[in-house]
Each structure stands twice: as C-alpha cells, then as structure tokens.
Amino acid sequence: MALTNEIMGSSLVERSLFPSSSPSFQQKRGSFLINPVLVPLGNRRVLKLRKSAKFPVAAISEDLVKGSSSSLSSSSSSSSSSSSSSVPEEKPVKFKVRGVVTIRNKIKEDFKETFVKHLDALTDRIGRNVVLELYSTEMDPKTKAAKKSSEAVLKDWSKKTNIKAERVNYIAEFIVDSSFGEPGAITIINNHQQEFYLESITLEGFATGPVHFPCNSFVQARKDLPGKRIFFSNKAYLPDDTPAGIKTLREKELRNLRGDGSGVRKLSDRIYDYDTYNDLGNPDRGIEFARPTLGGSEMYPYPRRCRTGRGPSDTDITAESRVEKPHPMYVPRDERFEESKQNTFSVKRLKAVLHNLLPGLKSSLSAHNQDFNDFSDVDGLYSVGLLIKLGLQDDVLKKLPLPKIFSKIQESSQGLLKYDTPKIISSEYMVFLLSISC
Structure with a gap:
C-alpha cells in the first residue's frame, strides 16, 4: 500500500x-x-534531470532556433560587412623607376651637324628635350586603356654634348604605381632639331627584374616625324598571346611601317611600302633610254622595290621619274648604311678602281711587261703592294714631273694598293683549319 x-x-x-x-x-x-x-x-x-543539463530547462521551438541562427548569421555577416567597409581600401603606392638610355654618337660630324647639336643642347635647358613614357602590359579598369607612367626626360643632355665617346648613357626617372605591372612598351618624343641613334633602354626597379628594350633605330625630330616613336621590350609574343596593354600599340606600329600607299617618301621616313620597277629607264632623255616595267604583271608579279611616290616622267606616264646624282635614292632610314658601313663601302670601291686601273696602266706604259714567275709574286700583292710588284714605280714615276708628291701619295695609300688577303690563305683561317683537323 x-x-x-x-x-x-x-x-x-x-x-x-x-x-x-x-x-x-x-x-x-x-x-x-x-x-x-x-x-x-x-x-x-x-x-x-539528465547529467548533461547544467542550465535551466526551457521550451524552445525549432522555428525559434532557426530564427536565432539566421539572426546570428545575419548579425555576423553585417558585422563582417561593416568591419570590411570600415577598413579603407589600399591605395597604390608610387615609386621611382630608373631607365638607362644608350645613344650612339656619329663618328664624324660636319659643321652643320655640329652647330645643330650645340643648338639642341641650349634648347634642352629650356624644355625642348627628349620625353619618354612607359606603357604596361595590363589594362587600367577605369580608363580601359593601358596603364602609363609619368613622363620623364633625358637628364644632362646639355652637359654630355661634348663627350667624344661612341656611346653615351643618359638617365631617365619614371614614377609608376605599385599596380603598374610589367612594362611592355615605351614611347619617345624627340623635341630636338636633329635625329639621334637610340641603341637600347634598360629599366631597373621593377620586382620582375631589369627590363631591356633593344631599339637600334634612328629617332627623328618631331618636326620631321610627328607623333611618338614606339619601342617594345625583348619579350616576344604570338599574335593571340599579345597582352591587352600593348596590343593597340603593336597595331599602330604595324600601320606606321606599312604606310598607306600615298605621298612622296622623305629620307627620314621608315615606311616599307612596295612598288614595281618602273624607273629602270629614263625616257625623257630619248627613246633609246626607255625600259619596260619589271614586275607587276599576272605572270611575273615580282620583283618589287621600295615605293618612293615620285611623279611620272614627262614622256611616259607609266614610267616614274628618276633620281639622279647627287640626289639620293629613298631607302627606309634604318636600312641605310651607317657611317662605318658607308666608309667601308667607299674604301672597297676605291680599291676596286685602283686594282683594275693600275694593271692596265702597267701593261700599256711599262716596257718590261712580265708575268708572275712564282707564287711569291702573287703573295706580294697582299703583303707589299701593287705598284712595286708590278714594276710600275720604275717605269712611270720617272716620267712624271712630280715624283716626290706621287711617292708621298703612294706611301699614304699603301693600304689601298694592297689586295685583301683571301680567307683561304689568311693566318686566322689556317689556324682554324688546324684546330679542326686536330
């Protein structure tokens, strides 16, 4: 109970x-x-009660649990958003990048070029200088264009005018953002009166390391070539892999090189436009000097030459007027002979004239016209010279009224009167052959 x-x-x-x-x-x-x-x-x-219960018992519905969890998540998200919004966005930091610009001077300058060079040194001090600007391989999301640096000028141009070295280095300092990325192109404006030969540009200060721009081109003055010269880094891209920041610049540079097929070419141009060979003859001098057009037909479309854009001749509208000396023929500026090549070409041409003229004089004036007796006579053409070995000195110089002057000319021009040693018998070539055989 x-x-x-x-x-x-x-x-x-x-x-x-x-x-x-x-x-x-x-x-x-x-x-x-x-x-x-x-x-x-x-x-x-x-x-x-259960042992796990260490707090007062309460009746909580599932909806209340869900609502509390959602409220907690929303509060946490709002707090995180508020915290993220409260933290200011990091602004790009500006820093300085140094560029080393290498310019090659001319070997010889005439009076006009020297005068213009000193004039450019004076005008460079008042602001008419060389201006450079960097272009990134990345696009700016705000402007939808390539990111650019601040403009920079070549320093100490006026101070380095009298330097006689073959290559002179100039410094240019650029201001870029930390979000600039990798430089892909550089533009140059030459506000001087005279062109200069730009060999290379090297940039230092980027996280990716030094960036090299192999230029090897003449930068014309702004009065001769309006606009900016564009140079690209030594990093090659396929057309589909070209970065967006420099794609527009590459298309512009290609249009500049191709030309539009109009206008008369100037010596300062670097346009590679092509035309048929319709200037081989000169019909204005007579019918016997007329020549047919070479190339351009359906059967023979080639060869082609650089287009000059000169007007037609007076007697034949299909023939282009010729350019006679001393006026030069148009060649793209970067394809013309530089000073060293031009001097070498002039010396070789003079040697060719002397080597063909003097033997003829010897055979017509010398009483003792002897042939080569052994190989030593042939070797003498390369070691001693042309006048002595051919016997022209004894027979001709005695008949001239001024033998002393001619002998001085001979002594000063011994290099011209010697034949160039063939590669097959040169000492360097023989050493090379011996090294291969061993």
Whole structure:
C-alpha cells in the first residue's frame, strides 16, 4: 500500500511538473532541449534531470532556433560587412623607376651637324628635350586603356654634348604605381632639331627584374616625324598571346611601317611600302633610254622595290621619274648604311678602281711587261703592294714631273694598293683549319 502511494505520489509530482497526460505536452515534448526521466532508486522512483543539463530547462521551438541562427548569421555577416567597409581600401603606392638610355654618337660630324647639336643642347635647358613614357602590359579598369607612367626626360643632355665617346648613357626617372605591372612598351618624343641613334633602354626597379628594350633605330625630330616613336621590350609574343596593354600599340606600329600607299617618301621616313620597277629607264632623255616595267604583271608579279611616290616622267606616264646624282635614292632610314658601313663601302670601291686601273696602266706604259714567275709574286700583292710588284714605280714615276708628291701619295695609300688577303690563305683561317683537323 505504501509502495502504491509512493508511486502515485511520484506520478502526481510528475504530472504537476510535466503534464504529460495532456495532448499538448505530447506534441511539444520533442521540442524540449532536455527531457526529464524517472530513475529507479531502490524501491522508489525519483525524478531526475539528465547529467548533461547544467542550465535551466526551457521550451524552445525549432522555428525559434532557426530564427536565432539566421539572426546570428545575419548579425555576423553585417558585422563582417561593416568591419570590411570600415577598413579603407589600399591605395597604390608610387615609386621611382630608373631607365638607362644608350645613344650612339656619329663618328664624324660636319659643321652643320655640329652647330645643330650645340643648338639642341641650349634648347634642352629650356624644355625642348627628349620625353619618354612607359606603357604596361595590363589594362587600367577605369580608363580601359593601358596603364602609363609619368613622363620623364633625358637628364644632362646639355652637359654630355661634348663627350667624344661612341656611346653615351643618359638617365631617365619614371614614377609608376605599385599596380603598374610589367612594362611592355615605351614611347619617345624627340623635341630636338636633329635625329639621334637610340641603341637600347634598360629599366631597373621593377620586382620582375631589369627590363631591356633593344631599339637600334634612328629617332627623328618631331618636326620631321610627328607623333611618338614606339619601342617594345625583348619579350616576344604570338599574335593571340599579345597582352591587352600593348596590343593597340603593336597595331599602330604595324600601320606606321606599312604606310598607306600615298605621298612622296622623305629620307627620314621608315615606311616599307612596295612598288614595281618602273624607273629602270629614263625616257625623257630619248627613246633609246626607255625600259619596260619589271614586275607587276599576272605572270611575273615580282620583283618589287621600295615605293618612293615620285611623279611620272614627262614622256611616259607609266614610267616614274628618276633620281639622279647627287640626289639620293629613298631607302627606309634604318636600312641605310651607317657611317662605318658607308666608309667601308667607299674604301672597297676605291680599291676596286685602283686594282683594275693600275694593271692596265702597267701593261700599256711599262716596257718590261712580265708575268708572275712564282707564287711569291702573287703573295706580294697582299703583303707589299701593287705598284712595286708590278714594276710600275720604275717605269712611270720617272716620267712624271712630280715624283716626290706621287711617292708621298703612294706611301699614304699603301693600304689601298694592297689586295685583301683571301680567307683561304689568311693566318686566322689556317689556324682554324688546324684546330679542326686536330
């Protein structure tokens, strides 16, 4: 009986605390975080909570849990967004980049070139100088164009005017952003009165290391060639792999080299436009000097020559007027002979004239016209000279009224009167052959 009352008492306590008999409790019981249980203790059953419950029991619905979690996530996201918005965006840092510009001087200058060179040195001090600008391989998202640096000028141009060295280095300093990227092109404006030969440009200060621009071209004055000269780095790209920042510049440079097929070419131009050979003859001098056009037909479309754009001749409209000496023929500026090549060509031409003229004089004037007796006579043409070995000195110089002057000319022009040693018998070539054979 006592056990029955105890059980009934415990059930009453349970019913009073948790009305499980009611339908609403059966429906909401699964929503409790911690459920009560009856634990048997000897002959009695005691109402206890789970050991994991260390906090007051509360009835929380699933919707409330979801709402709280969503509110927590929204609050965390709002706090993160507010924190991210509160942190200012990092602005690009500007830094300085140095460029070394190598310019090659002329070997010999006439009076006019020297005067213009000193005039450029004076005008460079007042702002008429050489201006450079860098272009990145990346695009600027705001302007939709290539990123550019600040303009820079060549320093100490006026101070280095009198330097007689073959190559002179100038310094140019550019200001770029930290988000500039890799430089891909550089533009140059020559505000001087005279052209100069730009050999190379080297940039130092980028994280990728030094960037080299092999130029090897003449930069014309702005009065002769309006606009900017464009040079690209030594990094090659396929057409489809060309970076977006320099793609427009490459297309512009290609148009400048091709030309548009109009106008008369100037000596300062560097346009590679082509035309047929319709200037081989000169019909204005007579019908016997007329020549047919070479190339341009369906059967023989080639050869081609550089287009000059000169007007037609007076007697034949299909023939282009010729350019006679001393007026030079048009050749793209970068393809013309430089000073060293031009001097070598002039010397070789003079040698060819002397080597063909003097033997003829010897055979017509000398009384003792002897042939070569052995190989030593042939070797003498390369070691001693032409006049002595051919016997022209004894026969001709005695008949001239000024033999002393002629002998001085001979002494000063011994290099011209000697034949160039063939490669097959030169000492360097023989050493090379011996090294290969060994």
